[in-house]
């Protein structure tokens with residue numbers, strides 16, 4: 515199987531970035547849930563390992579659910595990347611199998627696809643995303 519060879523320093527850099535991002539997202543999500551003052555939301559804040567889009571969608575609150583769902587999705591992607599980081603899958607495009615350049619991963623360590631495949635996917639969905 516094809517795999518991406520990173521230096522130890524590169525892998526450690528990406529790991530630190532992913533861990534920092536996951537921690538920031540967890541804090542952001544928990545703060546937003548707690549700020550709602552709703553018991554279900556506060557309960558979710560204490561169980562972020564179980565949170566997903568459906569749980570967020572079920573909350574009938576004045577929360578910015580779309581923003582929260584975006585954060586939850588990014589948290590899941592970030593955690594997934596952390597799990598893959600030490601496997602041969604990490605840094606290899608999930609679509610075409612090409613190596614994702616370190617520069618792209620450095621900018622977005624949770625990236626699962628090369629730029630070309632990501633652009634094609636976003637074009638196919640034709641749902642404009644902010645990043």
Ligand SMILES: [Zn+2]
Nearest residue numbers: 607610628631
């Ligand atoms: Zn690709």
